[in-house]
Amino acid sequence: MTALERDRQESDGALLRRADRSPNANPFLSRFNLSRLDGFDLATLALLATLFILVVLTFRIYAVTNDEWVQHHYGELILNYYKSGFTDRALFQFDNLYLYGGLFDMAAVALSHIVPMEVYDLRHLMTGLCGIGGIAAAAALARQIAGPRAGFLAALLLATCGAWYGTMFNHTKDIPLAAMMTTASYFLIRTARDLPKPRWRDVIGLGLFTGLALGIKVLGLLLIGYTGVLVLASIPRPATAREASAFIGACVLRFLPALLIAYPIMLAAWPWAALSPLNPVRGLFQFAEFHYHIETWLDGQRYEMATAPRLYVPIYLAIRLPLLVLGAAALSLALVMLPQAMARVLPQQRRRETAMVIFMVLFPLACQVIGHGPAFTGMRHFLFVVPLLTVLAAIALDAVIASLGRQHLALAAAAFALVLADAGWNTRQLIRLHPYEYLYYNQIVGGLSGASRRYVMDYWVEIMPASVAQLASYLKRTEAHKKPVPPVYNVDVCGDRHAFERELRVQHLTNRLRWTDDWDHADFFIAPTHGNCDELLKGRTIATIEREGTLIGVVKDRRRITRPALVEAE
Helix, strand or coil, X not given: CCHHHHXXXXXXXXXXXXXXCCCXXXXXXXXXXXXXXXXXXXXXXXXXXHHHHHHHHHHHHXXXXXXXXXXXXXXXXXXXXXXXXXXXXXXXXCCCHHHCCCHHHHHHHHHHCCCCCCHHHHHHHHHHHHXXXXXXXXXXXXXXXXXXHHHHHHHHHHHCCHHHHCCCCCCCCHHHHHHHHHHHHHHHHXXXXXXCCCCXXXXXHHHHHHHHHHCCCHHHHHHHHHHHHHHHHCCCCCCCHHHHHHHHHHHHHHHHHXXXXXHHHHHHHCHHHHCCCCHHHHHHXXXXXXXXXXXXXXXXXXXXXXXXXCCHHHHHHHHHCCHHHHHHHHHHHHHHHCCCCCCCCCCHHHHHHHHHHHHHHXXXXXXXXXXXXXXXXXXXXXXXXXHHHHHHHHHHHHHHHHHHHHHCHHHHHHHHHHHHHHHHHHHHHHHHHCCCHHHCCCCCCCHHHHHCCCCCCCCCCCCHHHHHHHHHHHHHHHCCCCCCCCCCEEEEECCCHHXXXXXXXXCCCCCCEEECCCHHHCCEEEEECHXXXXXXXXXXXXXXXXXXXXXXXXXXXXXHHHCHHHHHHC
């Protein structure tokens, strides 16, 4: 490296550090003056405000997921454990939930006694707000690395990603976890610019959000590993062994308060972790060995989760994320791997920070592939890498737009317009899928129609509210003449009983319909097409749920089989 190149790199770093300390360096987490914000910052804030309005208007539409009641009960058990003075230990016998943190569930249970709202509506509102928080964190991280335009692009790409927005209302572990980990990653990147003496507010932020992530799922331990990698990567070069050791020691002392903040938060939300100092590590290894008799789908093949291909998760990421996100994220990898050729496009400081984000995406995926960890229901256990992928995409797109702008402003404007057009197209797709946005598939598999019966579909049985409503409407039309008391019908559901019975309460149908798991005596059958569940029972199809011309759920009338005399009397 020439002296000129070295001076340029040091200048780049100094400029970034000065910008980082400017009054409006962190528009999301510090006090700022709107008049001093960049136009892209204002656009990001406008987008977040729009998303907030959408969440408030639509959170009640989404169904209760298959295991949501289990998680809520786990929160109740944790609070009972504390209320009893640690004598009520039922939470440690409640399936394997003790291996998870219960932060979100505890908060939901506590708020349910205060907020006058149906408990699952409350959970969905909370998760939706966490989803917005994840978008804000992605924007802040991209802005920190590449500036306000990159921040806006990250927010836009994540907000129009079906794999994120479609799960914002009921993935009550994975969305909060991803939001906390993305925010912690933001603080981690900020600390890198001041090592070995990062600012205390960044250290405190890192400790707080690492603790919150660990209070939800053990995967938050990854953040501690990322911190270690960042310290090693930041050792000044060239340096003697003594200088390197001194640097590492200074960093460890500076990061120690973060650990002291994170650890008690984790223990409070995860009682099992408090039983032994090594339990969090044991939990990580046990989580990696989770294998149930749960079936999943990949390219038309049925697998049990233990036998799913090693590339199961990367494949689902490749087919569930918008193509622009995938392509631009791959471009960011290319920009980092070609440092000399791309020095003007991606300055040295920015390249190092982008490389760290790339590592935070690839490392957990590599662990899953190499260790052949549990894989089912698509990519939902790896949602925490999706915000980081949009950050990488935003950095690359910003670099391309900036490079084109140096040639001609019209080229940069055209590139930016294309990005907006792609986001608009994705938004149109999500509107057409609503409220089943999480069923978004990209054109690699031919969209939703190409994925149908070949890949994971409505595994959460989001069709439940619409199916129950359509069944009720059908009975109202066909049995208006049955007076004074129409019969109560048995309904079998290819889904969770609690979710079905919740819809009966919400839609005031408990006097007309009731749950049964006796297939032979089910008068009606509700099923998604996921896993060909709709083909398990015969019956006359009386209602369908479709999106983009693709069948995703059915309601079948089986009374000709179960109550032929009643049908003939009609």
